[in-house]
Amino acid sequence: MSVNATVLSASAAIWGYPLVQVGLTAAGALTTAGGTLNQWISQDQLSTPTNQAIVTPNYDTLYSQAFLDLTTTGVVVTAPTTVVDRYILFEFMDAYTNVFASTSRRNYPKTNGGGKFLVYGPNSPKVADESGFDAVLQAPTNLVWLLSRTEVKYYFNDTDLAIANSIQKTFTLTTTVSASPKKGVSALIPSGTNSSDPLYFWKVLGTLITFTPPANLSELIPFTPIGISAKGFNSSQVTPQLATLLAQVAVGTDKQLKQLTLGDPVAAVKTPSPFSEINNNWVTFPSLGKFGVNFGFRAGIAATAIAGNLKEDAVYYSGRLDSNGNVLKGTLSYTIDFPVDIPADAFWSITAYYGANGTLIKNAAGIYAVGSHSPSLVQNSAGFYRVQLQSSKPTQNDVNWLPTPSSAEFYLIVRFYQPRAEVLSNTWPVPWIVPVVDYGAISGSGDSPVAPVGTALYSAGDVVKVSLLLIAALFTFII
Known part of the structure; x- marks a missing residue:
């Protein structure tokens, strides 16, 4: 040829x-649930290594999703307006994974993020009276992927999980044309x-x-x-x-x-793509969900990080290198010291994933994340939330354990839901991932390890923006 x-x-x-990824995701969900388009399909448990609704899932919310067919009808989506103590986010994506709308208490504070939302497709017939809706959303494509996230406020708490489940069951979805066909x-x-x-x-x-x-x-x-x-x-x-x-x-x-x-993480930091920013060896993509004509970037995200939120709703930092610029491995122990005042108005968390495939890391303790929803987040004497990453349970009492593989490479994602201005601008320094070769070298005194001077790829707090287009570095971020 x-x-x-x-x-x-x-x-x-x-x-x-x-x-194609959206189509296959929809087909898989419909087949598993025995459902049709224009129907809610909900996950009633938090994700685990063997049960993930989407790739690289968070461990903070329950996912509900619906695939809207707007070919010949509009769709009315409702969420409760009385949930004041729990974060609920609706993400509306077109068939090509562009986020064209989102609803949460960030942009609908008077209704606690809930409400009655009318969604039109390119050729949907209009309803006679639109005055009763909290928003009228115009989708650019006939097929829309609606993905919701309902906060689970406490890990390992069946009572709280049941409350989140009950909220999911209040979500409704109604077509504006009652005779519209139910497609599968x-x-x-x-x-x-x-x-x-x-x-x-x-x-x-x-x-x-x-x-x-x-x-x-x-x-x-x-x-x-x-x-x-x-x-x-x-x-x-x-x-x-x-x-x-x-x-x-x-x-x-x-x-x-x-x-x-899942390629070379060193290149991702040393030579970032035009779409990424670096913060203490963490990588973030501020234009996530707004791909425009950047089809390569869009495809790369769809491969392993599909359905990431707009940065106004959530900012993600992917960490695959320690403070010395070395790839994270299960054979070592690491510490990360988070300040107590985390700049996220909804919640924050840090989650570990296998480097080879982006799944949650199996561990006997069943701990997959540390953050706002940890049942007993420990503050050390220096005033930090120290997260300790290693395969075995630490002996110290003033650390928060996040299990890692025994030997395999892994990576981390820090999530800030409803991030504050300093996170949105990438000026808040994300704490370094500091390696500790000897598990016993970390004392319980609360002293914060410091990255050796001159060994990090970038100095602390440095924010790097590089406009060099390197195809090998375009797709180095996981959600």
Whole structure:
């Protein structure tokens, strides 16, 4: 095949990757729940290493999700307005993972983040009277992924979990056109095909394009020579030689995006992408959810970090290097000293994940996060919340243990929900991850270890912005 066909195929795969991931996520959820589009599907337990509703989940909220079909109807979504002591966030994403709206007590304080929200698609018929809604939201695509997060205020507390479950059950979803058809998996995955089909990715992409085309159809024009257009995927246009290429590109794109995302963490800090910022060797992406025409960035996030919130709702910092610039490994112990006044108005947490696949770390204690919801967050004599990362339980009484693997590489995510201005501007210094070779070297005195002078990649508090576009560093962030 020509170089042009290869470039077009790769470009089309990167462009369409998020759409396919949303479609497959929706199909999987509907199949598991036995549900349809325009229906809530809720998770009634916090995520575990063997039960994750989405990739790299938090351990602070219960997820509920609905996949809205707005082709011929609007949808009314409601959440309770009387929940004053618990954070609830609704995230509205188009079919290509752009966040076009969110609702929480941040932007709807008078109703505690709840209310009655009317959602229209590009061609949804309008309702006669819109005055009774707290907001009218215009979606850019026919398919919308609505993902909600309901705060669980205490880890290891069945009573509190039951309260969160009861709140989830009050969420409602109603179509404005009562006769609108209830669609299932067949609207997302073409009938008569399965994942063993070499052209499965492209057939799914074609079906989804016809169901929920992009707002800007001109994005599809370059892909016409390989059978992709607003009409879907034209397999009759594909020669055997092109079919072989397309199959290889689909597999290669998925593999390469995941490798790049979980790739060289040192490069991610030393040579950040134009979309990232660095803070004491932690990486964050301030434009998460607002991808625009940055299709490579959008695909990279969809590969392992799909459905991240807008920064106004949550800021995420991914930590894969210690204060000396070395990759985090389970063979070592580390400490992180958080100040007591964490700049998050909803809650904060730090969670550990396996470096190879982004799943929560298995441990006998069942501890997957430390933060606002820890049942007994310990403050040491120096006035810090010291988080100690190691595979075995610490002997000290003034540390907060976050279990890590016994030997494998791992990474951390610090989450700030409803972050304050200093986090939004990335001027608040995220505490260093300090290695301690000998577990016993950490005394119980509360003295804070200091990174050796000159060994860190950047000095404490330094915020680095680099505009150099390096494809190998584009996709180094996990949500």
